[in-house]
Amino acid sequence: MSATEIIFWILSVLALVSGLMVIFSKNPVYSVLWLISLFFAISGHYILMNAQFLAIVNIIVYAGAIMVLFLFVIMLMNLSATAEPKKKVWMKFTGVISGGLLLWILLSVVRSSIDMRGKIAEVKTGDIGLVENLGKVLFTEYAVPFEICSVLFLSAMVGAVVIGKKEE
Amino acid sequence: MPIQYYIGLAIALFCIGVVGVLIRRNAIIVFMCIEIMLNAANLLLVAFSKMHAALHPTVANAGIDGQLFVFFIMVVAAAEISVGLAIIVMVYRNVHSIDVNFLNRLKN
Numbered sequence: 001m002s003a004t005e006i007i008f009w010i011l012s013v014l015a016l017v018s019g020l021m022v023i024f025s026k027n028p029v030y031s032v033l034w035l036i037s038l039f040f041a042i043s044g045h046y047i048l049m050n051a052q053f054l055a056i057v058n059i060i061v062y063a064g065a066i067m068v069l070f071l072f073v074i075m076l077m078n079l080s081a082t083a084e085p086k087k088k089v090w091m092k093f094t095g096v097i098s099g100g101l102l103l104w105i106l107l108s109v110v111r112s113s114i115d116m117r118g119k120i121a122e123v124k125t126g127d128i129g130l131v132e133n134l135g136k137v138l139f140t141e142y143a144v145p146f147e148i149c150s151v152l153f154l155s156a157m158v159g160a161v162v163i164g165k166k167e168e
Numbered sequence: 169m170p171i172q173y174y175i176g177l178a179i180a181l182f183c184i185g186v187v188g189v190l191i192r193r194n195a196i197i198v199f200m201c202i203e204i205m206l207n208a209a210n211l212l213l214v215a216f217s218k219m220h221a222a223l224h225p226t227v228a229n230a231g232i233d234g235q236l237f238v239f240f241i242m243v244v245a246a247a248e249i250s251v252g253l254a255i256i257v258m259v260y261r262n263v264h265s266i267d268v269n270f271l272n273r274l275k276n
Binding site: 004019035038045046051057058062065070076091095099103111118120123126129133137138142149152156157159160 | 211215229244
C-alpha cells in the first residue's frame with residue numbers, strides 16, 4: 001500500500017466519521033465543529049488530486065466564512081440551552097432505512113457499471129487545478145458566468161439585509 | 169486511485185446528508201446536511217475532472233471545466249447560505265422556534 005493510498009483512506013474515514021457525527025450530535029455547536037473537520041478532510045482530498053486552488057477556496061469560504069456564520073446564528077439563538085424536541089423513533093428508523101437503501105442502490109450501480117471499470121482519477125500529478133490555468137479559463141471562456149455570479153452575490157447581500165432587518 | 173473509490177465516498181457522504189435531512193428537526197442542522205450534499209457533489213466533480221485529464225493527456229486543459237463548476241457551486245452555496253440563515257433568524261424572531269415540524273405551516 002503506497003503512501004497515497006494510506007492518505008486517501010485516512011481522509012475518507014475522517015470525512016465519513018465527521019459526516020456521521022454532524023447528524024448524530026445533540027448539540028448544534030458540536031455539529032458545526034464536526035462539519036469543519038469534514039471540510040478539512042475534503043480539502044485534503046482536493047490537495048491529493050492536485051486541485052490546489054479549490055482546496056484553499058474550500059477552506060477559506062466554507063470552513064472560514066460559512067461556518068462562522070453558522071456559529072454566529074446558533075449562538076445568537078442560544079439553541080444549546082433548549083434541547084431539540086425528539087422526533088418519533090419510527091420516523092428516525094424510516095429515515096435511516098431509506099437513506100441506507102439509496103446508498104445500497106447507488107453503490108451497487110457503481111460496482112456493476114462497466115463504464116467506470118479501470119478508469120483512474122490521477123493523483124499527485126496534473127496541472128489543471130493550479131491557479132494559473134484555472135484563472136486563464138475563468139477569465140476567458142467563463143467570463144460571463146463569473147460576472148453573473150457577482151450580480152447574484154449583490155442580490156444575495158441585499159436580500160439578506162432586507163430579510164434580516166427589523167420591521168418598523 | 170480508481171474512480172470507483174471516489175464515487176463511493178461521494179455517494180456515502182451524499183446519503184449521510186439525506187439521512188440527516190430526514191431524521192433531524194433542527195432547521196440549522198438540516199441546512200448543514202444540505203452543505204454536506206453539496207460538498208459530496210463537489211468532490212465527485214473534481215474526481216471526474218481528474219479522470220478526464222488522465223484519459224486525454226495530450227489535450228491542454230482537459231477536464232478543467234469540472235473544477236470551474238465546483239467554483240461556481242461554491243459561489244451559489246455561499247449566496248444560498250447567507251439568505252437562508254437570514255430567513256431562519258427572521259423565523260426564530262417571530263415564532264421563537266426553528267423546529268421544522270412546528271414550522272410546517274407558513275401561515276401565522
